[in-house]
Amino acid sequence: MRTMISSVIIVIAAVIGFFMGAGINQAMGGATLFATIAGFSCTIQAIESKKNQ
Secondary structure (H helix, E strand, O other): OHHHHHHHHHHHHHHHHHHHHHOOOOHHHHHHHHHHHHHHHHHHHHHHHHHHO
16 A cells, blocks of 8 residues: 555656646756656655554
8 A cells, every 4th residue: 555655646746746847947957857856755654654553
């Protein structure tokens, strides 16, 4: 379940990054940047939640 939620968050971040990047003529760069940031934050959150259990 957590993996599915993380994947959805990453896809949403990529779409938002695509449209924000399109404003400065770097659509794929924006999508990649936002998806990477979201992926790192989901990974860190998963590691931290494992420590607390």
